[in-house]
Amino acid sequence: MTSIDRHVLSKREIQEQLKSLPAWQVRQGKLHRELIFADFAEAFGFMTRLAILAEKHDHHPEWKNVYNRVIIDLVTHDTGGISPADFFLAQAAEKFAQPG
Numbered sequence: 209m210t211s212i213d214r215h216v217l218s219k220r221e222i223q224e225q226l227k228s229l230p231a232w233q234v235r236q237g238k239l240h241r242e243l244i245f246a247d248f249a250e251a252f253g254f255m256t257r258l259a260i261l262a263e264k265h266d267h268h269p270e271w272k273n274v275y276n277r278v279i280i281d282l283v284t285h286d287t288g289g290i291s292p293a294d295f296f297l298a299q300a301a302e303k304f305a306q307p308g
């Protein structure tokens with residue numbers, strides 16, 4: 209398991225980080241993103257890749273999958289806010305969601 213930074217970010221730091229992730233937003237104190245894939249297999253493959261990374265770093269998303277749609281919410285529960293660990297997973301999610 210690799211350790212990633214889990215300190216709570218300020219609102220200003222969060223807004224600055226969001227500039228590099230324009231499809232993400234803060235909803236109810238969590239980083240939030242909805243993704244649409246071609247079909248269920250593509251959505252599930254994405255979730256599998258992200259789950260393996262999340263497990264390696266012991267930082268797990270809140271998510272929901274319905275057919276080709278994946279809804280992700282990220283928050284660092286043990287520190288009570290959004291941390292660099294959440295942005296790490298959000299960036300990985302963006303990478304894994306890209307075709308090819």
